[in-house]
Amino acid sequence: xMSSQHVDLTxxxxxxxxxxxxxxxxxxxxxxxxxxxxxxxxxxKLPEFCKNAGIDSERFTTINLGETWIIExxxxxxxxx
Numbered sequence: 001x002m003s004s005q006h007v008d009l010t011x012x013x014x015x016x017x018x019x020x021x022x023x024x025x026x027x028x029x030x031x032x033x034x035x036x037x038x039x040x041x042x043x044x045k046l047p048e049f050c051k052n053a054g055i056d057s058e059r060f061t062t063i064n065l066g067e068t069w070i071i072e073x074x075x076x077x078x079x080x081x
């Protein structure tokens with residue numbers, strides 16, 4: 001139903017690898033219960049899919065509802081030193 005607007009875990013991990021992402025964050029999990037699976041399933045299964053795709057789980061993650069995620073730019077870190 002949502003395949004034209006969203007990707008599944010297999011597609012998400014493949015996109016992460018194709019674009020050579022340093023970090024990825026899964027969004028929209030648990031926002032709407034529109035899928036044929038339990039609404040938290042994508043978040044719960046992401047580590048397994050990352051492992052199977054050879055992606056370090058620290059490089060592809062989710063955050064808790066309402067949580068803020070701050071990533072420092074590597075270049076900014078270097079200029080602070």
